[in-house]
Amino acid sequence: MTSTRTPIIAGNWKMQHGGRSGCELAAAIRRDLADPRGVSVVVAPPFTALAAVSAELDGSAISVAGQNMHAAGSGAFTGEISAAMLKEAGASWVILGHSERRQLFGETDAGVAEKTGAALAAGLRPIVCVGETLAERDAGRTFDVVLAQVAAVTATLAPSAGHAIAYEPVWAIGTGRNATAAQAEEVHARIRALLAETSVALAEATPILYGGSVKPDNAAALLSCPNVDGALVGGASLDSRQFLAIVAAAHGP
Numbered sequence: 066m067t068s069t070r071t072p073i074i075a076g077n078w079k080m081q082h083g084g085r086s087g088c089e090l091a092a093a094i095r096r097d098l099a100d101p102r103g104v105s106v107v108v109a110p111p112f113t114a115l116a117a118v119s120a121e122l123d124g125s126a127i128s129v130a131g132q133n134m135h136a137a138g139s140g141a142f143t144g145e146i147s148a149a150m151l152k153e154a155g156a157s158w159v160i161l162g163h164s165e166r167r168q169l170f171g172e173t174d175a176g177v178a179e180k181t182g183a184a185l186a187a188g189l190r191p192i193v194c195v196g197e198t199l200a201e202r203d204a205g206r207t208f209d210v211v212l213a214q215v216a217a218v219t220a221t222l223a224p225s226a227g228h229a230i231a232y233e234p235v236w237a238i239g240t241g242r243n244a245t246a247a248q249a250e251e252v253h254a255r256i257r258a259l260l261a262e263t264s265v266a267l268a269e270a271t272p273i274l275y276g277g278s279v280k281p282d283n284a285a286a287l288l289s290c291p292n293v294d295g296a297l298v299g300g301a302s303l304d305s306r307q308f309l310a311i312v313a314a315a316h317g318p
């Protein structure tokens with residue numbers, strides 16, 4: 066991390082802790098996060114818990130994110146949620162293009178770009194996820210895939226937009242096999258170089274988070290990389306002590 070970008074630690078609860086247990090987890094994080102010390106802490110509960118978790122965290126330094134949204138503002142889209150609805154429920158962030166959305170629900174680069182633009186237009190801060198599969202990495206296509214995913218959203222971004230990008234190699238998500246610090250840094254640096262082709266200011270302003278089996282014992286090494294500005298945490302975000310240990314790793318020594 067560099068001192069110019071605020072570190073972000075975001076917890077993606079996925080389809081877990083929807084109701085009362087989500088409020089309990091949020092309350093535990095709030096209680097034990099004595100001082101975020103300049104780290105931006107975000108939790109992303111399921112839609113059903115967004116409003117209650119937001120209320121639980123009201124007045125705290127912890128922000129709330131949606132895990133997905135529809136690009137349209139409203140309309141006949143059964144089962145979908147708009148950016149305005151996420152905001153109304155208390156979210157200030159939204160995770161977009163998570164690999165589970167891309168792989169299991171057919172989300173495309175173009176669709177993620179549309180959602181990113183819609184989120185920003187509505188005043189929500191998108192965390193745009195990118196990452197290669199193991200087959201793509203083994204075929205030597207990591208940079209092609211990841212940079213194409215980033216390029217798809219670059220036109221929607223501006224230095225002051227408040228967005229973040231999360232590099233999440235698909236092979237590292239939920240597997241316990243995290244990218245090494247060197248592997249993460251290599252891809253993060255390439256992402257930042259691509260952003261710099263649009264503008265150096267955009268490259269400098271964009272936090273690039275790493276995600277994929279981030280745990281208390283590997284967080285410090287990953288977060289010490291100059292181009293790793295935070296973490297998007299799945300499994301370890303379901304335990305307040307583990308999550309807060311990762312937040313503490315973002316403080317640095």
Ligand code: PGA
Nearest residue numbers: 238239277278298299300
């Ligand atoms: P993980 O998930 O930390 O459980 O690997 C990360 C993510 O999916 O964002």
